[in-house]
Amino acid sequence: MSTTTDGRSARWEVHRQQRRKELVESAIRTIRSRGATVGMDELAAGAATSKTVFYRHFSDRHGLYQAVADRVDELILRDIGTALGQGVAKGVKGGSLDAFEVDPRAVIRAAIDAYLMLVERDPELYRFIVSAPIVGSGKSGNAAEAVATATGKMAGQISELISAALVDRGNDPAPARLWGQSLVGLVRAGADAWLAGSAGDFTREQLTEQLTNLAWSGIKIAWTRPAT
Template sequence: MTSSSAATRAGDGRATRWAGQRERRRREFVTAALRAIAETGPQVSTAQIADEAGIARPQLYKHFDDATDLQRAITDEAAQLVTTALRPLWELRGSAIQLITVAVDAHIDWLTDNANLYRYLSLQSHSGRDAVADVKTVIARQLTQLFEHYLTLFEMDTRIAETIAFGVVGLVDSCTAQWLETRHRVPRAELTALLTRWIWRLLDDILRTGGVELDPHITLPPPPLHPA
């Protein structure tokens, strides 16, 4: 091996290690940002995020191109958190009403537990990128696969699965977001019951239009394994 080849390989090794270290540090800073958002609120500043990470603000931008890059990384992590939180839903067993209730509860739980993060994402949506839409899309894409499974089971047109999924997610998300701001007006259990009933009536109408009459309280065949 020539000296130039050895030097090239050494350089490549250093570049790989630096890339891995930079990615690890980025993840650490995003985790710190999530803590800062939860504690400080949606108006958190990059200085507060840097303080939470235990570094000076200029050091933060050695790992992110700018504030937009940091916001994008936080949004991507939020989408991953949603995916993880809802993963058990794809292995549920029960009736249509039970499945809907558990899914609605899980969505409300996530928004409640991450209220400041949701508000933060909403603020980013107003500044250009629709961060909330990104998170809702993650949920809707997964729900689409679930609806496709049952539409296939009932020998119905699966092309409507995506439209149904986005409609259901939009309903739960918008109602819960409003509830977070005025939660004393409607008890949590009542919110779940209302959304469950509305979603079932929507699904029941779709099924009946396709010639299917389904008892919402009978146990359904299990859905497929959750998406990877």
């Protein structure tokens, strides 16, 4: 393959990635304005393009949903990093906080608050992520499977933050991975109740503190440090 062909392929890949990003951002804007149950026709109209273009870049509705979920995941991790400080934000971007000494309770609180911030700021986008109405059912999977994949990935990343903040040398990080999964389940249940108006008249800050206390009270007891 010639250098010219290689260069053309590289430029096309950059263009393709940029176009995917533009379509995801457009989809998010349309979800915000039209609601979580938005259909492909509305998403295409919002992007001033056709459904065919969306399918060309994301294969199917499941692929589009996953791309939107990945972007939401990035926003949550960004907010966690912002809450923990600029130095930690760089660690979050790299997927690890190993280089930083971080108060583990602060990590948990930041994760919970970032999740609830999404619910408060973008309720329709949140509903889209936790119900995946656009996916429906078909040969590429169903909505429940899509949601489980998206929230599972989020839980895995949060568990890595918890693990990095809690693990001492000689400790098994496996419990922290379990806590990450469980923490997302806890926060999602609280967030769903809060969004539905059945969790009391809490502000986001108050709910964050309630859930942080609940999560941390269990983790600090369960965590076993090596004998010294």
